Each structure stands twice: as C-alpha cells, then as structure tokens.
Amino acid sequence: MxxxxxxxxxxxxxxxxxxxxxxxxxxxxxxxxxxxxxxxxxxxxxxxxxxxxxxxxxxxxxxxxxxxxxxxxxxxxxxxxxxxxxxxxxxxxxxxxxxxxxxxxxxxxPYAAFEHSWALLMALAKQIPAGHHAMVSGGWQAHTGVGLCGKTLGILGLGKIGAKMARAAQAFDMKVIAWSPNLTAQKAQEHGATFVDQETLFKTSDFLTIHMVLSSSTRGLVNEKTLSLMKPTAYLVNTSRGPIIDEKSLINCLENGAISGAALDVYDAEPLPADHPLRKLSNVTLTGHTGYVVxxxxxxxxxxxxxxxxxxxxxxxxxxxx
CATH class of the missing domain: 3.40.50.720 (NAD(P)-binding Rossmann-like Domain)
Known part of the structure; x- marks a missing residue:
C-alpha cells in the first residue's frame, strides 16, 4: 500500500x-x-x-x-x-x-476471443477481405469462397473457447472433431465433437482452429510435420498464441500452396514487423492481436x-x- x-x-x-x-x-x-x-x-x-x-x-x-x-x-x-x-x-x-x-x-x-475466431474462419471461407478489396478498388466478383455445410472443423484444444467454436460449427451443419493431449472422448462428446488422434485431426480438418495455452509442450506443436498432413484445400485459424505454430514452416506452407490459407491474430513478434513475410502473402487474413479487443x-x-x-x-x- x-x-x-x-x-x-x-x-x-x-x-x-x-x-x-x-x-x-x-x-x-x-x-x-x-x-x-x-x-x-x-x-x-x-x-x-x-x-x-x-x-x-x-x-x-x-x-x-x-x-x-x-x-x-x-x-x-x-x-x-x-x-x-x-x-x-x-x-x-x-x-x-x-x-x-x-x-x-x-x-x-468470456466471448470476445471466440467471436473473433469465428469471424476469421468466416472471412477465410467467404474470402471477405479479397471481396472488400475488389469492391473498393472498383471491381466486382473476384474470388470464390467455400461453404461450411458438411465441412469438418478440427479444434486443437477443446477448452472454453474451443467448446464455443464447436457449438457454432454445429449451427452451420459442420462435422466437429477435436484433439488435445488431455482430451477424452467423453468430454469431446459433451461438446458435440468427436475425439480423434492428432494425426487424424490434421489430415481430416477442412478448417483447423487453435485454442491452446502456450507452454513448453505446445510451443511449435503446429510444425512442418503436422502442417504437411493437412489437405491442400484446408484453412488454419490461430487466435491463441503465435509460437504454438512454427512460423517459418507456416510461411513456407502458405507460399507453396500446401494449404489454402490461414487467418492469424497472434504472432511470434508483436507488434508484427512492417516488413514481415506474412504481410506479403495473398492467402492470409491478418489482425493485430485484437481477438479480445472490444x-x-x-x-x-x-x-x-x-x-x-x-x-x-x-x-x-x-x-x-x-
């Protein structure tokens, strides 16, 4: 005092x-x-x-x-x-x-980060940033989005935010799968998700969203090996912590078209440097750690x-x- x-x-x-x-x-x-x-x-x-x-x-x-x-x-x-x-x-x-x-x-x-995560997922699916840019630049239809109905949402970390993502996905008639080291089949079922192993999560997801706390065990959990399992049509969303993803591996993956795109709110270095490679990619949607900023x-x-x-x-x- x-x-x-x-x-x-x-x-x-x-x-x-x-x-x-x-x-x-x-x-x-x-x-x-x-x-x-x-x-x-x-x-x-x-x-x-x-x-x-x-x-x-x-x-x-x-x-x-x-x-x-x-x-x-x-x-x-x-x-x-x-x-x-x-x-x-x-x-x-x-x-x-x-x-x-x-x-x-x-x-x-308790809801802001979830809302932002779902907004980023929708922005990826419907190509909202590209559509907006086309319109304000004097253009018209420039990109083709994808539907959510029948797609698989993979949730990496089925905690409070992940559970909200699962409920939202059900409203869009998506299939929901989830994995984390401590997740059980019963807990996943309680939230309307199917528990799968880590490899299946990455291989099967059309949209993969991350909701884990950064720790020594989760740092770099999404890396070159796990990213290589994903479909070329898949999208990745991260609003948790940047270092959960190995950033260099993700950039390489996006540059080579190994996945369709990513939406990121968190990064290894924050604020994100003005000349950072992520800013130059056309298949990313970026926000500046504003998942809770309301x-x-x-x-x-x-x-x-x-x-x-x-x-x-x-x-x-x-x-x-x-």
Missing part, C-alpha cells in the same frame, strides 16, 4: 487504441498522476526500465509487456502491477512478491483496474494474483 503523500504515479501500458482513459472512471482515484506509455518507447528491456522506473503503479494489457525479474529489479518505485486478465505468464510473480509488489488482475469478457472488455478490465488501485490505496488489494 502507498506510504507517500505525493501523487500516485500511474502508467497505462500498451493501449494501442488509446481506449483505457475513456473506458473507466480514473477520476474516482484520489491524488493520482496518470500517464500513458506508448509501445514505441519500450522496444528493449533497457528502454522499458527507463520508461517505467518513475511509476508507482503500472497497468498492463495482458502479456504485451513482459515483466521478468531482470526488469522488475530495475523498477525501484513500483508498488502495484495491475494486469488485465486473471493470469499473465509474462510476469514473474515470485520476483514481484520478493520486491513487495502486489500483482492484481481483472476479469475479461469496447465491453475495455470497460470491464480497465474499470476493475481502477477498482484494484482504489482498494490497494485503502490497504486491501482486490484480485491479488501473487
């Missing part, structure tokens, strides 16, 4: 759309000085340390800015770190606790961030993660 009578210095990080300050009532906090730190100021850890060192409180957007021990040790004034979401694998929780830094989280909307989420998450800071100021931190 704060001990100084000087204004509490708060920095909001990684708010690419500048939505945080209007999404919540920051004026409800007493005696604070609010700032916004742009991502361009923090491309290296040295730059992050320099930019963040003056602040007492940092409000981070998910895992966009990593907080390893090496950075935490360079932030002498930091007393409270608020992250949107109730888990953040990019924060060294133990290092923060050792320095007496409280780390608090917020709730997130007005309702900002209102919820930043609203609770304000609550967290106010409660911490009064000696009772809410939603403590460490």
């Amino acid at each position: 704060p001990t100084s009578k000087s204004p509490l210095r708060i920095a909001i990080l990684d708010d690419y759309t500048s939505a945080a300050q209007t999404a919540a009532d920051w004026h409800a906090l007493q005696d604070v000085q609010l700032s916004q730190i742009t991502p361009s100021m923090m491309e290296t850890e040295a730059e992050r340390a320099l930019a963040l060192a003056p602040y007492d409180v940092l409000v981070a957007m998910r895992e966009r800015t990593p907080f390893p021990k090496s950075l935490i040790d360079q932030l002498p004034n930091l007393k409270l770190l608020v992250t949107t979401g109730m888990r953040n694998f990019s924060i060294d929780m133990e290092a923060a606790r050792a320095k007496g830094i409280d780390v608090c989280g917020t709730q997130m909307t 007005q309702e989420l900002f209102q919820l998450a930043y609203g609770q961030a304000v609550e967290n800071i106010g409660a911490w100021q009064n000696g009772g931190p809410l939603r403590l993660l460490n």
